[in-house]
Amino acid sequence: MSGVDVTGVAKSYGATRVLTDITQSFESGTFTSLLGPSGSGKTTLLRIVAGFVAPDEGSVRIAGADVTGVPVYARNIGMVFQSYALFPHMSVAANVGFGLGRRGIRGKAARAQVEEALEMVRLPGFGARHPKQLSGGQQQRVALARAIVIRPDVLLLDEPLSALDRRLRQEMQVELLRIQRESGLTTIFVTHDQEEALTLSDKVAILDRGRIVQMGRPAEVYERPRTKFAAEFLGDANFLTGIVRAGRVEIAGAAIATEDRLPPDGATVTLAVRPEKIAIRPADAAGSGALENSLPATVASVIYTGTALTYMLRSGDLSLKVFAQNSDGSPLAEGSAVVLSWAARHSVSVEG
């Protein structure tokens, strides 16, 4: 069963096109991240699902029912805002119980559910306090409790962790995941933090200029990016553009192998290779013949970060980046000649 279905949704503000023909299913019970730079339309999409923004075209279904024309307040959603948006004039319990009251649940039943929700976010007994008396992380949990206590059909999170400091953010990521798993709510999470998206999500959707360019499991999207943008936005990538010749791609004099299907000879293609997938060795060292691709290069610079090394290299006109483990404690010197090698399956063909 589908949690949320978005079909053919488009939205413009004046002449600016914010979303273009979005069609996507968010499966029931899954945690999906909408990931993209600012201006990519991810927040607009979330607000269309919530009902704060009406799409120009297309429809939105939540739990099987078409809600396109239904206002926010009749949609049964739960939402956590970037700044939490706790009602400052109400106690924590009144905040959490607010949505229950709107659903006709009051009195003892409401109190029990509020306490249960507060326990779930590990703030039992905080009901009588006021939001002002809570820390940022605690306010975050109250906002979450307020959104889940009403058992919404979908839980919408609008960059809820961005206002927290790094340590607290990591802690809350764990909490969020636990609570989502326990409650089993269909969750849509907007973020511009790729690490957060990868850590939390069942599915990641990458948005670029108003389109979803790729959606899938985090590993799938990371390992097999479909576009240059996806490869670049989620992690780092080297892009090698060349011409197809006999099932390989000719780049800087080398013929690069890939396992992806290639267009016919003569076509131009771009391959993405993740920097950590490339092995580096001095040109005069013995080769490891196991890897299909190899490319001679020169070290342009080295960035030393303790556990790892980042090499910036040049091979002909090409600039490349390689991440290497700092395993022997002596990085290769700048200007030294090296050979780069990687497996054919790590050359991923991407769209421009």
Place this chain on the structure above:
Amino acid sequence: MTSLARIFLGLVLVFLYLPIVVMAAMGFNASPLYALPFDFSTHWYEELAGNGRLIEAGWNSIWLAVLTAVIATALGTLAALALWRRTFRGRAILRILLLPPIAIPWLITGTAMLVFFFWTGIGRGLHAMLIGHVALAIPYVVLVVGTGLQTLRADLEEAAMSLGSTPIHAFFRVTLPLLMPSIVGAALFAFAVSLDQFVISYFLSVPGMTTLPVEIYSAIRKGFTPEINAISTILLVASMIVILGFARFARPGGIGERS
């Protein structure tokens, strides 16, 4: 730091009340020319008690101010919501249109109203004064409530709606309580604008139906007696008692808190 702040507040209050104390004291000074040295007398209060015209003008002023405050605050708050919570074409112009009633000297506005009300048949009288006072107070209310709205986060209303509140429910449960300090402040201003308004009242009042400021304004010509100090003092003390009493017994958080 806190005690320094309190001392500063105290000094501000001394500054604000210095002429008020002088005003009250002069109501008890025998000299009709406010001359010193001070010579205690309740003469002016006795005179006032027999001055039905001044007392009636005082009552007129109070009723006019109360009605002005109620109407202007209600209308102005609605307009502020539109001007600071909604986007629409012409918003900037509508905001600018609030300024002429404040910027154009009241004398001109009053003259303009007199002529215009004469042309349109609205005429003069308490009803005309009410129309004028409300119109003058609305810009103040809109600007004060607008300030409150600007500093009040919009996502609170969205949060309420995401939890099932209709816009109207969200307004009454979330926006209105949080906006209360601004609304109460705006109402106090609207009240003051009306209570202190002499120019427009002066043009729009009819013989025998005036307000206190009109009486005072007319009196500048000929005898601004300490009776005026007496009635001003009574008015101030009465409003102090009423409003501080109200603050005492109203539910907490009316104007002082936003949490």
Place this chain on the structure above:
Amino acid sequence: MPPEVGAAGLPATRRRMPPWLATAALLLPSYAWLTLAVLLPLTAMFVFSFLHATPLGNKPVVWTLEQYRAFHDQPYLLGVAWTSLAIGLWTTGICAVVGFAAALALVRATAGRTRETLLILVLLPFWTNGLVRVFSWTMVIREGGFLDVFVRWFWPSAPSLGFLYTTPAIVLGLVHGYLPYMVLTCYIALLSIDDAVIEAAQSLGARWWTVLFKILVPLAAPGLVTGAILIFVPVIGAFMEPRILGGRVGVTMGTVIEDQFTQAFNWPLGSALAFTMLAVVLAVFATFSGVLRRSAAT
């Protein structure tokens, strides 16, 4: 009758009011009222400003732009305008500093009932007649007035500190009359400031002036701007305070305009001056708010 109930016990979907209609419904009462009572009459005055003479009585209607040449034909008006502008800036500036500080003190150093009571005490002087207040000031600051009496209690041979009939006297009266606006608007703006923000800044090692100028002043900016509008704009046109407290020096745009309406019965010139002044005030605020927005954005 039970309310209609939609999915999951939520209110049923009714057809949404189109947004423009809701906006119009919110605006209409105020603007209809304003239009009828102020804007249309002022439009009539604006039209009058293009006439040769006041259009009452059996005067022929002659259209002219001569009233708007007043600053050219009567160059001394430029000096008067400058005086008014200076008085307006001084008054607004002093109100901004004192009012902001008082609002800050209210918000940060008091709470609950005390705060409520103090705020009301700040606003209450507003409820007394402006004219009476100004007259009271004359009694305080004139030679041999209360100020002198008070000082001579401690130092019998003190020279007179009276400064009635000077520009500072005008500014004093105006500050007294308009200060509560600034206190209230700043107070409203400062109320929304979270303790956490200030604590966070202090925990990051911010000194008090950093907190003041980087956090409190920008956050209170909407209040300062509204306060400045509510003060600067009417002060430019004020005439009671200059006339009563200024004596010989109390000649401002406000008194000149007043004279045109009362003594000279020259409404066209009076309104031309007033609308010119309005244009200048709007220009000042357009520039000022542009600068402010830019500085707030950085």
Place this chain on the structure above:
Amino acid sequence: MLKLTRRRTLALMGGGLATLSGSKLLVGPARAADRITVLNWQGYGTDESWALEAFTADTGIEVVHDYFNSEAEMLTKLRTNPGVYDVVLINSARSQQAAGEDLLTPLDLSNFPNAEGLAPALRDNAYLKTDGTLYGVSWVWGMNALAIRDGMDEPESYAALAAPEYRNEVALFDDAVTMIGIGAFLSGQDMNDPQDLDKVAEQLKAMKPNVKLLWSSEDQWNKAFSAGEFDLSVYWSGAAVRSQRKFKLPLHFVVPKEGAIGWLDSLSIPATSQNPEAAQKFINYMIDPKFYVEWATKVGAPASANEKAMEELPADDLNREIHKPEYIETMTLMAPLPDDRRTAFNNLWQEVKAFYAA
């Protein structure tokens, strides 16, 4: 009290609603047949409560007042409130203007029995007539000249206003016509039609070091004088009597050698008056010597236009001492001014004030 206030609230609200819906109900106070409305300066004779009580007791006519703060405003009120006023006070310099705009009713002096005592020069004054028809009953007259603090030398000329011995001790009347008139006297010109305004300006600007304040109301004058703000001032003759008698202020009124600026106030009946008969009775009462004597001795008044009334004052009365009968012939009355001259006067006075302030 409660009942009254509730009714007033309802009237206010009802009035607001009625106006909004375009109805003209409830506009203006109800008018009774035996009630008249007088438009005048506040505290200027017609609103003395003892006089009104006597008048109402005599005639059964109730008198209500509305006030103006400038002559221009008086004219505006007349124009924009047809039917509201029954008696209006008009300075003779403005009578022709008002009559020319058809704001006034022609008067027949035979309807005013007390008019027989009026000084002929005032009664038949040309300024009160338009095309030979009378529009105003001359009521009181007075002079604008100088007032000086007791114990100081009497100034012989208006030149004292610029004399160094009064440095920072002078108050001027904030009125264009009066001040231009003084400037005209000092430069030897006709006060009603000075040909050389530059010379007038020169004379007035020379007073700058002496000028402490510009007064615009008697009340302001009294308070400032009693506080010792100034010693020499341009002042009204009638006000000088009141200041001395009522407030015991140490001053005396001086008419310098250049003469005084005279004025004549008359009472007229607006063309739209609903009750001209009652208005006539009231005006007749106002020129009754009995009323005048009481007003002048109890309160202090300008000079009555009624010679009989002046004669009934005690011989040593301050008012009689100041308003000598010969002044009626010698003083120059303020004349009706054409619009452009009035504008020129106002602009000049505005410029002089700006010069004082700078």
